[in-house]
Amino acid sequence: MSTKSRREQIHDVASQLFSERGYHATSMRDLASQLGMQGGSLYAHISSKEELLVEIVDQAARQFDDALMPLKDADMGPEDKLREAMRRHLEVVTHNLESATVFFHEWKHLSPDAYKKVTDWRDTIDRLYRELVQEGIRKGVLRADLDVKMTAYLLLSAVNWTYTWYRPGGTLDATSIANHFADMLLVGLRTEPR
Amino acid sequence: MSTKSRREQIHDVASQLFSERGYHATSMRDLASQLGMQGGSLYAHISSKEELLVEIVDQAARQFDDALMPLKDADMGPEDKLREAMRRHLEVVTHNLESATVFFHEWKHLSPDAYKKVTDWRDTIDRLYRELVQEGIRKGVLRADLDVKMTAYLLLSAVNWTYTWYRPGGTLDATSIANHFADMLLVGLRTEPR
DNA sequence: CCTACCGATCGGTAGG
């Protein structure tokens, strides 16, 4: 795919290096040499190192938003909606493993404005998962004695932590991971009925 | 507690700064100024910046080991053992939030030897959780149709991801988080029986 | 996109 603009190429290599080594441990000269150019030449295409980080993080956030937010008003049962949220969430993580890793690890290094956008975004996603849980309880599909906040954290743990162990090319894809997790979470690990 | 050696004080401040800003974004002068000394003076107490990182990460790993490994041969039922593992795991995370954060985020920046120790350690913990799950299945306490690997990942997600949202001083402690998570995981979120 | 360079800052050392 050599149709990619030079800017996109820089963006891709930056995702890769930032996710592997971290933002501060990656120099602009590292980046440039991976692209076969000199350090200073990068600035013909971008204006600063932080601009790159902001773009990677923003793009990751947008992917999560585009995948998850339409579910709010989706016409589905609570269980299907929860399963679909996990599936889509995991699709974003597994299909954008590098930018997702940068998103989870490097957002601390953003300047105040971009930093705030990320924390706001996190709150939005938290809220979405809490609403899904609440809706499930209200409609009698999820147990009424659940702590909504803790339940949302548990769901988010499962889908987010995946970036630490998932490696592409294996037999697992987002859908099968989501099915595994949702089955365990909804039905429980124990044999003994309650 | 002014009985702490200067070395321990350096270690503590390093944990704090490395967890907040990251290893590479923390300079030795940042560290020194928090301790009221000059950058160069640190080297009267330590030999290098990486030595600090290695110590923080090693200490965190040792805390997890000391808490979890004795459970392997503990004389407990599978469910209690699983609950106790989660409780102890969460106790380490919540009581050492800063070093746990450094452990989860900054181990990539270790030199090859220390790096390998961390990946080996991770495998050990993975294995422990898988054994706990396997034992639960074998003794009929956990569902026989569980995928052992995925189940272990799910458990580890819950206890590990906690470092991202837990803030000390709230009403939740390790035990109550562990109870919440274990109840949800073992019994399931759904009302409908299977 | 390259060459050549800027000031700033880095981890670390010597000598006291």
Place this chain on the structure above:
DNA sequence: CCTACCGATCGGTAGG
């Protein structure tokens, strides 16, 4: 533990 300093490297710029 301080002062003063080292070479190396950083992000970024100017001029072509």
